Amino acid sequence: MAEDTTGQDEIRWAPRVPKRKIRRLYEWESKGILDEELIEDVGFTLLLRCQSILTIRDAREGRIKCPRCERQGETTIVPRPDDHGPDARIECATCGWAITWGAYHKTYQHKQLHSGGAVAAFETYVKAFDRARTPKAKILAIDRLIHEFHYSLSTDPDQPTRPAAVNLIEGKLTDVARFLDALTYGEAATAELESRRREWRDTVDRIPWMVLPAREPADGADDGER
Ligand SMILES: [Zn+2]
Structure with a gap:
C-alpha cells in the first residue's frame, strides 16, 4: 500500500x-x-x-506548529485530532499545509x-x-x-x-x-x-549500564571522529 x-x-x-x-x-x-x-x-x-x-514535544502533546506558516514568519498551531491513529489528518486552516499524523511522526523517528x-x-x-x-x-x-x-x-x-x-x-x-x-x-x-x-x-557513573574507561590517560580522543 x-x-x-x-x-x-x-x-x-x-x-x-x-x-x-x-x-x-x-x-x-x-x-x-x-x-x-x-x-x-x-x-x-x-x-x-x-x-x-x-517543537516535536509540543506536537506529541497535541500542538503542531505549521512549517509552511513558519517559513512565512508566522506561528500557526494546528491541533492534533483526537484520533491518534496514523491516518489522522492534520490541516492548517491558514495556509492549507496538510499531513497525516503517521507521516509527521516518521519525520522525527530514530533521529534522537x-x-x-x-x-x-x-x-x-x-x-x-x-x-x-x-x-x-x-x-x-x-x-x-x-x-x-x-x-x-x-x-x-x-x-x-x-x-x-x-x-x-x-x-x-x-x-x-x-x-x-x-x-x-x-x-x-x-x-x-x-x-x-x-x-x-x-x-x-550513577547510570548502571554506562561504563566509561577509567579517567587517565585521556588519549583516544580521535575515536569515532567523522
Ligand atoms: Zn500554515
Missing part, C-alpha cells in the same frame, strides 16, 4: 553538532581563547536543535529528537542562549547544555538515564559520552567548566 507522505517535505528538523566543532571549542577554551565565531556557530546550531526537539527526560535542559538552554550577551556567557550555556542528562520519568526523577548530549552531538550514545569525557581541558580552562566536567562524570 502506498504511503501518504504529503506534507513531509516541508518539515525540517535541525541537525546535531559535529564533534570536531565541539572539540575545537574546548581546545581553544583550554588555551584561554574564546573563538567568538565558533561559539556563535555551535551555540546557534544547538539553539535550533533544541527548538526542533521542543525525543525530549525524553531532559525537557527542562532544552528549555533552559533556549532561554539562556537568548539572554547571553558575551562569548563567555554563551560558552557556559553551551557547556551546561551538553553536560545535561535525561532523568527517569516513571520511577525515580533523581535517577539519570542517559546523557542529553546524544540528542545534540553527532554519534551513537556511548561514542558521544566517551567523546565528552575525553575533551581537552587545559590549565586556562574556566573553573566552572572543570567542575561541571567532574559532576558530569560522577553522574555518568
Whole structure:
C-alpha cells in the first residue's frame, strides 16, 4: 500500500553538532581563547536543535506548529485530532499545509529528537542562549547544555538515564559520552567548566549500564571522529 507522505517535505528538523566543532571549542577554551565565531556557530546550531526537539514535544502533546506558516514568519498551531491513529489528518486552516499524523511522526523517528527526560535542559538552554550577551556567557550555556542528562520519568526523577548530549552531538550514545569525557581541558580552562566536567562524570557513573574507561590517560580522543 502506498504511503501518504504529503506534507513531509516541508518539515525540517535541525541537525546535531559535529564533534570536531565541539572539540575545537574546548581546545581553544583550554588555551584561554574564546573563538567568538565558533561559539556563535555551535551555540546557534544547538539553539535550533533544541527548538526542533521542543517543537516535536509540543506536537506529541497535541500542538503542531505549521512549517509552511513558519517559513512565512508566522506561528500557526494546528491541533492534533483526537484520533491518534496514523491516518489522522492534520490541516492548517491558514495556509492549507496538510499531513497525516503517521507521516509527521516518521519525520522525527530514530533521529534522537525525543525530549525524553531532559525537557527542562532544552528549555533552559533556549532561554539562556537568548539572554547571553558575551562569548563567555554563551560558552557556559553551551557547556551546561551538553553536560545535561535525561532523568527517569516513571520511577525515580533523581535517577539519570542517559546523557542529553546524544540528542545534540553527532554519534551513537556511548561514542558521544566517551567523546565528552575525553575533551581537552587545559590549565586556562574556566573553573566552572572543570567542575561541571567532574559532576558530569560522577553522574555518568550513577547510570548502571554506562561504563566509561577509567579517567587517565585521556588519549583516544580521535575515536569515532567523522
Ligand atoms: Zn500554515
